[in-house]
Amino acid sequence: MRRATIGFRIKSGWAMAVLLAGPTASPRVLERRRIELSDPKVPRTRQPYHAGFGLAQTSLRTIAALVRIVERCARRSIGALVRDARAQGVDLRGVALVVGSLIDPASIGNPHIRAHASEGALFRRVVTDAARRKGLGCVTILEREVYEAAARATRRPARAVKTAVAELGEAVAGSWRSEEKTATAAAWCALARPPRPVR
Numbered sequence: 001m002r003r004a005t006i007g008f009r010i011k012s013g014w015a016m017a018v019l020l021a022g023p024t025a026s027p028r029v030l031e032r033r034r035i036e037l038s039d040p041k042v043p044r045t046r047q048p049y050h051a052g053f054g055l056a057q058t059s060l061r062t063i064a065a066l067v068r069i070v071e072r073c074a075r076r077s078i079g080a081l082v083r084d085a086r087a088q089g090v091d092l093r094g095v096a097l098v099v100g101s102l103i104d105p106a107s108i109g110n111p112h113i114r115a116h117a118s119e120g121a122l123f124r125r126v127v128t129d130a131a132r133r134k135g136l137g138c139v140t141i142l143e144r145e146v147y148e149a150a151a152r153a154t155r156r157p158a159r160a161v162k163t164a165v166a167e168l169g170e171a172v173a174g175s176w177r178s179e180e181k182t183a184t185a186a187a188w189c190a191l192a193r194p195p196r197p198v199r
Contacts, residue, residue, distance in 0.1 A: 004030065004090035005194070006081065006131075007187030009098045009143075009179040010123050012116075013038035013046030016179035019085050020187035024154060027188055029168050030088060032180050035077040037123050038070055045069045048122065049115035056111035071126050078130035093194040094137040096186035098146050099124050137195030141186050150185040153192035161185060 003022040008015045019031040038045035048066035051057040085092050105117035128138045141149050150165075151158040165184045169176025 001089060001091040003093050003191065003194075004085060004088075005093050005187045005190035006085065006095045006136075007098065007183035007185070007190070008035075008095060008127055009183040009186075010037075010100075010120070010127060011179070012119050012123065015123070015127060016183050017081055018180055018183040018187050019081075019088075019090075020184060020191055021090055022191050024188070024192045027168070027191055029172050029184065030090070031085070032172055032183070033081070035081060037074045037077065037126060039073050042066070042069055045073070047115070047119055049118040054112055056115040067122060070122060071129070074123075074126035074130045075133065078127060079134065082131075082134045082136070092136060094139070094190045094197065095127075095131045096190040096195070097124060097127055097138060097140045098143050098182045098186045099140060100143050102140070102142060135197055137197045139186075139190055139193075139195045141189065143182055146182050146185045146189075150188045150192075153189040161188070 005020055007018045007020060014037055015035050017033055017035050018029060020027050021030050045066050048063055048070060049057050057063055082092065099120060101120055103117050105114050105121055108114040108117050124140065131138050147158045147162050150161045154161060165181050168184055169180060
């Protein structure tokens with residue numbers, strides 16, 4: 001069986017996912033897809049800590065209800081992705097998440113900025129939790145560090161990793177934007193150094 005990993009670029013309410021198969025020296029993209037982490041029928045689940053443009057949500061009951069929907073959506077989306085990946089006959093070794101920030105929301109004084117940080121932490125958590133429910137180990141990488149991390153993992157120069165990731169997109173129909181590229185670089189990290197699986 002081919003070894004494979006999934007890289008995610010986490011956004012607010014959704015993520016770009018790239019399924020990358022080995023070998024590590026010459027990986028290839030098996031699939032890329034946008035997955036929903038929120039419910040399109042409930043637009044507020046995209047930003048559950050906001051009460052409107054520039055306003056932080058103050059109702060804990062509202063936040064809790066929206067978070068439950070987000071958790072359910074993430075489990076469903078990640079579950080379908082993992083099932084589809086395994087149906088392709090790959091040995092799924094783990095996942096890697098690319099995020100914009102790891103700042104603790106509690107450390108932020110401004111309520112609006114704290115709401116954004118809370119959403120970032122939420123969407124990171126629900127993807128990690130959903131992947132672990134499938135027995136997959138996870139690693140989280142800051143976006144600004146993803147190419148350096150991939151360079152260390154694959155023992156290549158960061159510039160060579162960036163070039164290789166761009167070239168991997170040539171075999172994929174449609175656009176190959178920064179979300180796909182960073183998700184691919186993260187998946188490559190996990191392919192080279194699989195995160196410890198959850199037992």
